[in-house]
Amino acid sequence: MNHAMATPTGNAAAKITRLPFLPLASSAVAKPRNSSRANFYKEVLESARDKFTRAISFQSKDKDISLAKALHYVAAEDEAYLAYNREIDAFALQNERSDTSSPHDAQGFEAVENMPMDGKNMNEWLVEIDAIAKEVEAELVSRDIGCHLAEVLEAVNKVLFETRGFKRSHVVVDSKCLYLHSVLSSGSASAILLSVIYIEVCRRLNLTIVGSRVGDEFLIWPPTGNPEELFKVTSGRSLFGIVNGKCVDDPRSKASDINSSSLLGLEIATNRDIIGIALANLIRFYWKRASKTNYGLMLTSPLRSAHRSEEKFSKDNCSEMPLLRPQELRLAIMASERLLILQPHSWALRRDYGMMLYYNREYEAAVQELSICMAFAPEEESEVLEPFVEKLHLMRLEKSWKSSLGQKGRLTVT
Incomplete structure (x- = not known):
């Protein structure tokens, strides 16, 4: 067991990297019983x-x-997950109350692209972006100006x-600001999704827009060989x-410090980077x-507690975890x-993912992910992870042992 939990090096690290990087998406839901929807x-x-x-x-x-x-x-998967939970709840309610009407059959749409989200399917939301671009073209025609x-x-x-x-929501308090279809429907968006719409509309107008993260903002601009023209008032x-x-006029924003010289020093975000943000x-x-x-609970809080020798990390911490x-x-x-599909070798992302699995009491999966993380993490971070992973491994074994006893039922003496 100690060998399995040690920081892997050499051939051991190579073996770990061949482990499956991610669980299947179906692990997000429990197995349904009799609900076709x-x-x-x-x-x-x-x-x-x-x-x-x-x-x-x-x-x-x-x-x-x-x-x-x-x-x-991304939105379709989350919408399907929420819809799945609603159906499971409805099915459970139906079983509890015999007088409750049975949920009607699922609407017949054959592909994820046809699943309705806020009244439109994915293809119709894409057409909505096309419509915005056509409105811009009409605006240009009405002004009778050149391109x-x-x-x-x-x-x-x-x-x-x-x-x-x-409009840009500087403080996001509603998940609708974080999904593209909801933003297109409500008009309220995070900085990154507003930039996505801007980029997508301009792409349909054959105009390239690039962007970069600056502090809490995501700034976009048309690439040009003469950046000074972007800053002429x-x-x-x-x-x-x-x-x-307005963010470039706000002295509290790092965007207000950008000029033609510093703009050249910004790292242009790729499409994968934008999706990652x-x-x-x-x-x-x-x-x-x-x-x-x-309030204030951090994903990594248990790691520091386990690493401090003077503070005992109990096997029973699973019952004391915050709700x-x-x-x-x-x-x-x-x-x-x-x-992690986008950035499979990021040890920090894998650590955070493993810690979320721990908080969700998926100890076996958490042990696997954090062990993989140790193969990529800097030595000082690996040393912090090691004692926690060892204790988590014991918790996993104990949970498995209790589960097997429960399945076998009462012991008998012959």
Whole structure:
């Protein structure tokens, strides 16, 4: 057991890296019993994960990845998970109350792309982005102007922020700001999803927009060989300000410090990076929701406790763990799984994923993920992980032992 828990090196590390990196998406749900609708949503959930994985495949060129499609698959999986839970609850209620009407059969749609989300399916939401681009084209025609960069961007801003009423939510308190279809429906968006819509609309207008993370903001701009033109002030605003809105005028924001020189030093985000930022936002949001009654609870808190020799880490800590909201915790875990598909060798992401599994009392999976993490983590981080993983391994064995005793029933003497 000690050998299994030791920090792997050499051949041992190679063996660990061949372990499956992620559990199947179906692990997010329990096995349904007799609900055909629940079975249906379980299939949709699995299909959404599979299609997301293919959409961001590393065999594809980054420029060929559709931000809108990938993020719609993210939303479809989470929507299917929530719908699955609602069906299980309805089925349980039906069994408890004989007078409750039976849930009607699932609507017949054959693919995840056809599952309704906020009244439209995925293909219809993609068409919605097409419609926004056509409104921009109509705005340009009505102005009777040429396709100069500044005029095109002003037209995009007019349609998005005046006609359509999109607005950036600096403090996200509603999950609707974190899913692309909800943003298209409500108009309220996180900075990254507002940027995604901007990028997707401009792409349909044959205008390239790039972006980079700056502090808490995600800034976008059209690439140009003369970055100074982005910062020339005309009509009270610079072109950079027109694209990024009020955040560049806010002295509290790091975006206000960006100029033509520092812009060249920013690392351009790839499409995979942008999807990763959106997923990281989901993880933070749902973890905060899950741990709402435990203000300030951090994923890594148990690691530090286990590492301190003067503080005993009990095998029975599983019964003393803080109470977390299970549905929000599972949504955070699902977002973490998808982010690990994008960044499979990030030890920090794998550590956080393993800790979420621990909080969800999935000890066997947590041991596996944290052991893999130890193969990639810096030595000082691995030393912090090792005692926790050893204790967690004991907790897993104890849980398995108690489970096997429960299945065998009462012992008899012959």
